[in-house]
Amino acid sequence: MPRITVLDNTVVDQIAAGEVVERPASVVKELVENALDAGALSIDITCEDGGRAKIRVADDGCGMERGDAVLALARHATSKIRESSDIVGVASFGFRGEALPAIASVSHLELDTAAADGAGTRVTTSGGESPNVSDAARRRGTSVTVERLFYNSPARQRFLRSARSEWRGIVDVLTLLALTRRDVRVTVTHDGRVTLGLPPAPSLRARVGALWGAAFAERLVDVDDVSGPVRVAGLVERPADVGTASRRLFLSVNGRAIRDGGLVRAAEAAYRSTIPAGLRPTLLLELTVPHDSLDVNVHPAKVEVRFRDRWPTERAVEHAVRRALGTGASAATFGGRAAAWPPTFDATPAVDREVLRPAPLDDAHATPLAPHVGTATLDSAGAAASRESDPVPVPPLLQLRRTYITFEHDEGIVLIDQHSAHERVLYERFLRTLDRGEAPSQRLLFPITLHLGPAEGDAFDEHRELFEKLGFEIEGFGGHTLIVSAVPMPHPRFDAPRCLRDTLAALTGDRSPSAASRHERLAATLACKAAIKAGDPLSPDEMRALYTALARTTLPAHDVHGRSTIVQLSWDELERRFGRR
Numbered sequence: 001m002p003r004i005t006v007l008d009n010t011v012v013d014q015i016a017a018g019e020v021v022e023r024p025a026s027v028v029k030e031l032v033e034n035a036l037d038a039g040a041l042s043i044d045i046t047c048e049d050g051g052r053a054k055i056r057v058a059d060d061g062c063g064m065e066r067g068d069a070v071l072a073l074a075r076h077a078t079s080k081i082r083e084s085s086d087i088v089g090v091a092s093f094g095f096r097g098e099a100l101p102a103i104a105s106v107s108h109l110e111l112d113t114a115a116a117d118g119a120g121t122r123v124t125t126s127g128g129e130s131p132n133v134s135d136a137a138r139r140r141g142t143s144v145t146v147e148r149l150f151y152n153s154p155a156r157q158r159f160l161r162s163a164r165s166e167w168r169g170i171v172d173v174l175t176l177l178a179l180t181r182r183d184v185r186v187t188v189t190h191d192g193r194v195t196l197g198l199p200p201a202p203s204l205r206a207r208v209g210a211l212w213g214a215a216f217a218e219r220l221v222d223v224d225d226v227s228g229p230v231r232v233a234g235l236v237e238r239p240a241d242v243g244t245a246s247r248r249l250f251l252s253v254n255g256r257a258i259r260d261g262g263l264v265r266a267a268e269a270a271y272r273s274t275i276p277a278g279l280r281p282t283l284l285l286e287l288t289v290p291h292d293s294l295d296v297n298v299h300p301a302k303v304e305v306r307f308r309d310r311w312p313t314e315r316a317v318e319h320a321v322r323r324a325l326g327t328g329a330s331a332a333t334f335g336g337r338a339a340a341w342p343p344t345f346d347a348t349p350a351v352d353r354e355v356l357r358p359a360p361l362d363d364a365h366a367t368p369l370a371p372h373v374g375t376a377t378l379d380s381a382g383a384a385a386s387r388e389s390d391p392v393p394v395p396p397l398l399q400l401r402r403t404y405i406t407f408e409h410d411e412g413i414v415l416i417d418q419h420s421a422h423e424r425v426l427y428e429r430f431l432r433t434l435d436r437g438e439a440p441s442q443r444l445l446f447p448i449t450l451h452l453g454p455a456e457g458d459a460f461d462e463h464r465e466l467f468e469k470l471g472f473e474i475e476g477f478g479g480h481t482l483i484v485s486a487v488p489m490p491h492p493r494f495d496a497p498r499c500l501r502d503t504l505a506a507l508t509g510d511r512s513p514s515a516a517s518r519h520e521r522l523a524a525t526l527a528c529k530a531a532i533k534a535g536d537p538l539s540p541d542e543m544r545a546l547y548t549a550l551a552r553t554t555l556p557a558h559d560v561h562g563r564s565t566i567v568q569l570s571w572d573e574l575e576r577r578f579g580r581r
C-alpha cells in the first residue's frame, strides 16, 4: 500500500530548482532579471570557475527592507503580481516568486540589501535552511552571492560541464539580457578579470557594436515595420555577408528574450532567393505585441512564450525582414556601411532627371509583386506612397566591360551587375505571371523544333502548364520532340531554343512539393537562362530600362542565387581609402 506524504518545503524547493536552476547560467539569468526588475541602472556580475564556485550579482536597484529581504527567500513570495490575472500583461521578468528560494535550496546564498543608503540587511542561508539575518551597512541596492551551486545535490553537480563551457552559457545569457536592456550598464568579471564592460547604449546597433565590434554592427540592416498590432524592429544581416561567420540570434517579445523556432523560420523565409538555401543569417529582432495576445507563463525559465495568433505574428516577421532586404541598405558594399537609399541626386549636378521611357528591357507595365509595395525608387519597399507609374529618376549610366552598369549619386558610386540585375527583374516578372497569368508573348515566324532527351522531356511534361502560363506556346510532337510557336520576349537577344533547353535541363528531377516552390524554382531557372549576359553590349535606352525595372523590384539589391545585383562604394569610404580624412 503506498503511503502518501506531503513533501517538506526544502524538498519542494529543490524540485522546483530542477526546473528553474539548470546550470550556473540559469542562476545568473534569474539574479540579473531580479536586478532589472528592481530598476537597476548598473549591474555588476562576478563569477568564479565558470560560475560553479561563485556567482555574485550586485545592483543599484530599489533594494529591500528587512522584512522583504527575509520573505524574498520564501517560496511563492513575490512583489510583482498579486492575482493570477496580473500575469496577463506582466511587464517584469519575474512573477512566480520561486527563483530565489530555488537557488537558495541548492547553494550557499548571501543576500545583502538596503532600500536606502545606510541601514541594510544581510540574509544568509545554506541549502534552503532557515536564514540568518544580520545588519549590513551598504548603499541602496542588492547583491546576491551564490556559492558552491549544487553542493548538496551530487547528482546534479555531476551534470555540470567544464568551467569553460558553463562560462560560455553565462556569456550567452548575459548577451541576451544586455541586448534586451541597453539602457543598463553591465560589468562582468570572471576569475578576477573584467571580461565585459558595457556602458548604457542609445540603440540596439550601439549595443551590438559594444558586444561584437563596430564593424559588425555597421554592416547590419535596420528592420522596422508594423503589421496590424505587431511591430517588428531590429537588425538583420545583409545577404552578401551571410555565412561568413557563425550567425547570431536574438529574439525578444515585449522586452523579453525568447526562443522561438517558428519566428526564426519566418525571418529566414524572408531571405528566400537572396541567399543559398541552408545558410543562416544573423537575426536580432524585437517584437512588440498587445500584452493580452501573449502568454508568458508557459516555460519554467520563461524562455518561451505562447502567441494567441501565431500565424499573423510570423507573417509580420517575414514581411518586416523582407522589407528590410528590399532597401538599398541591404546591398553589398566595398567595406563600410551601405549608403542611404533610395539614391538621391540633388547634390549631383550632372544628373539629368530622366523619366522612364518604354524600351526593350522595360518592365514598366507590370504590376508590382505585392500591392502594398511601392515601386518608384530603388528603395522600392519603403516608398509605400509611390505607385508603379510614378517616374523613376534615372541618373546618367555607363556600361563597364559590357558587364556592369555604373552611376554616381549623392552618397557614392553604385555598380550594377547587368546579368544579376536582369535576373532579379525577370524572376519577379515570371513569378507574377505564374501567379496571375496573362503573359505577353511573341508568335514566331518560323516555329522552332526541339529534340529533347527523356529527362528533359519529363521535365517539360511536368511543367508544361507553367510554361504556357509564361507565354510559351509549345506542342508535343511524338516522343520528346517539341514545336515552339510562341515565346515570351524578355529582350531582343533572347535565344528561346537555348533558354528552353537549358531551363529544362536544370529542372530535371525537380519534384518540389508545393506549387509555390515549383513556381519559384521555374521562375528562378528561367530568369537565369533568359537574362542578358555579361558581355552583352547595352544601349543607353536598354540600360535605363534595366535600371528602372530593377528599381521596381521588391529586392533590387539581390539576385536569385544569393549574390548581389548592386555593390556600393560610398564617398566616405573612398575618402578614407585616399587618406582624405
Ligand SMILES: Nc1ncnc2c1ncn2[C@@H]1O[C@H](COP(=O)(O)OP(=O)(O)OP(=O)(O)O)[C@@H](O)[C@H]1O
Pocket: 030, 034, 035, 037, 038, 059, 061, 062, 063, 064, 072, 073, 077, 078, 079, 080, 093, 094, 095, 096, 097, 098, 099, 100, 101, 141, 142
Ligand atoms: N535584486 C533585487 N532587488 C530588489 N528586490 C529583489 C531583488 N531580487 C529579488 N527581489 C525581491 O524578491 C522577490 C522574490 O524574488 P524571486 O526571483 O524569487 O521571485 P520573482 O522575481 O518575484 O519571480 P520569479 O520566480 O518569476 O523570478 C521579488 O519579487 C522581489 O520583490
Ligand SMILES: [Mg+2]
Pocket: 030, 033, 034, 093, 094, 095, 099, 100
Ligand atoms: Mg525573479
